[in-house]
Amino acid sequence: MNAPTKIVTRFPPSPTGFLHIGSARTALFSWLYARHHGGTFLLRIEDTDRERSTQAAVDAIFEGMKWLGLDWDNKDVVFQFARRDLHAKVAYEMLEKGLAYKCYCTQAELEEMRNHQKANGLPMRYDGRWRDRTDHPKDLPFVVRLKAPQTGETTVKDRVRGEVTVQNSQLDDMVLLRSDNTPTYMLSVVVDDHDMGVNTIIRGDDHFTNTFRQVQIIKAMGWPMPEYAHVPLIHGSDGQKFSKRHGALGVDEYRKMGYLPEAMRNYLLRLGWSHGDDEFITTKQAIEWFNLEHIVSSPARFDYVKLDSVNAHYMREMADADLANEIAPRLQEITGNAVTDAQVAMLAKGMAGLKQRAKNLKELAESAVFYVLSRPLPLNDGAKKILTTDAKAMLAQLRTVIDGLNDFSAHSIETAIKDHATAQGKKMGDAAQPLRAALSGSNVSPPIFEVASILGKQEVLARINDVL
Ligand code: GLU
Numbered sequence: 001m002n003a004p005t006k007i008v009t010r011f012p013p014s015p016t017g018f019l020h021i022g023s024a025r026t027a028l029f030s031w032l033y034a035r036h037h038g039g040t041f042l043l044r045i046e047d048t049d050r051e052r053s054t055q056a057a058v059d060a061i062f063e064g065m066k067w068l069g070l071d072w073d074n075k076d077v078v079f080q081f082a083r084r085d086l087h088a089k090v091a092y093e094m095l096e097k098g099l100a101y102k103c104y105c106t107q108a109e110l111e112e113m114r115n116h117q118k119a120n121g122l123p124m125r126y127d128g129r130w131r132d133r134t135d136h137p138k139d140l141p142f143v144v145r146l147k148a149p150q151t152g153e154t155t156v157k158d159r160v161r162g163e164v165t166v167q168n169s170q171l172d173d174m175v176l177l178r179s180d181n182t183p184t185y186m187l188s189v190v191v192d193d194h195d196m197g198v199n200t201i202i203r204g205d206d207h208f209t210n211t212f213r214q215v216q217i218i219k220a221m222g223w224p225m226p227e228y229a230h231v232p233l234i235h236g237s238d239g240q241k242f243s244k245r246h247g248a249l250g251v252d253e254y255r256k257m258g259y260l261p262e263a264m265r266n267y268l269l270r271l272g273w274s275h276g277d278d279e280f281i282t283t284k285q286a287i288e289w290f291n292l293e294h295i296v297s298s299p300a301r302f303d304y305v306k307l308d309s310v311n312a313h314y315m316r317e318m319a320d321a322d323l324a325n326e327i328a329p330r331l332q333e334i335t336g337n338a339v340t341d342a343q344v345a346m347l348a349k350g351m352a353g354l355k356q357r358a359k360n361l362k363e364l365a366e367s368a369v370f371y372v373l374s375r376p377l378p379l380n381d382g383a384k385k386i387l388t389t390d391a392k393a394m395l396a397q398l399r400t401v402i403d404g405l406n407d408f409s410a411h412s413i414e415t416a417i418k419d420h421a422t423a424q425g426k427k428m429g430d431a432a433q434p435l436r437a438a439l440s441g442s443n444v445s446p447p448i449f450e451v452a453s454i455l456g457k458q459e460v461l462a463r464i465n466d467v468l
Pocket of ligand 1: 012013014046189202203204207
């Protein structure tokens with residue numbers, strides 16, 4: 001199959017909750033496909049469910065997309081509800097052309113039809129009783145139904161699933177316009193995609209069954225058929241659809257947890273698409289390589305361990321100064337104090353030691369907080385345990401040793417302290433651990449002589465004094 005010349009993809013989330021991570025993945029695929037082909041990626045907000053759609057959810061979509069770096073090409077985002085009259089117009093056009101018809105069935109009638117079908121073991125579908133009637137009542141409410149073909153078959157050519165065919169006898173005449181003149185979802189989606197010039201629809205395969213009905217509308221209208229690629233849904237570790245129960249969250253939550261957008265993009269991409277055995281794929285490479293052929297046809301499982309390791313990789317790759325700037329707002333939140341430029345510079349110096357250990361920005365900020373805390377530092381239980389009378393006596397001696405140093409490099413501090421410990425018949429740990437407790441308030445920290453060097457002599461002496 002030849003791809004259309006100018007690819008136009010879209011992402012049409014419903015603003016009824018947070019921006020689900022699974023939706024973000026289909027958005028990423030659509031975005032990558034458009035970018036790969038030099039095409040267009042459009043955003044549409046499907047806000048026709050007036051009860052459940054909220055402005056907060058619309059904002060979460062915009063913010064989530066921006067954070068993920070998925071820029072859309074339509075300056076004026078399409079809001080589906082605002083286009084309802086245009087959708088209705090198409091239904092009336094179809095009526096006029098004889099592609100649709102008015103159905104005057106009451107709720108009670110429909111219920112009776114269903115009950116009868118149920119009782120007789122018949123498939124439950126509208127029986128087409130108004131399809132060919134011309135004796136239309138005046139002033140009674142009606143719905144507009146598609147005059148769907150009753151014989152033959154409808155085939156969906158899907159780039160992931162292949163060709164799937166359904167007998168038209170299995171599909172009933174769906175409602176296009178409700179009796180209150182509001183279009184149904186099925187109609188709105190098709191009209192919007194057509195009007196927006198969308199020619200490639202990449203979406204979750206929970207929409208696959210809808211596609212047959214949408215194809216029927218498109219065919220009836222004689223519109224160009226888009227290409228479809230239905231992406232298997234993400235599953236949780238137990239093989240069930242990834243949901244809140246598995247810790248499936250909105251995009252914003254992943255940002256808060258301290259995942260980097262480039263790591264998220266890489267992880268989401270690999271969760272459902274492959275390029276050989278490549279695990280780390282930059283966004284530039286992804287744009288270069290992305291295709292529909294390598295969408296994985298079975299559901300992938302969301303794996304936090306994997307996500308952590310991808311994130312840790314991107315954190316290690318990031319420039320120290322950038323990481324320091326990234327965690328500054330988090331540190332401010334933890335300590336309640338603004339982080340100064342001097343502190344950011346200090347954090348950047350400490351980053352080599354800090355970033356080896358952290359899997360995400362949250363952990364990184366937590367492990368870096370001691371650098372920026374106001375004195376005296378709170379001591380954790382481990383630090384308190386270390387700071388025995390003997391340890392404090394050692395620290396008092398180290399104070400003099402440190403005070404005497406002219407060269408305050410990590411190496412110089414280490415040598416001086418080692419020499420002192422040896423001269424006292426002690427082990428290195430007897431000196432290093434109390435120093436760690438005093439400088440970091442904890443029993444774990446990055447290499448402590450490096451920490452001391454970064455903090456600077458005055459701060460080191462002051463922090464030692466604080467615990468004595
Ligand atoms: N609004 C639908 C959703 O959020 C998407 C429909 C589509 O992709 O066609 O699931």
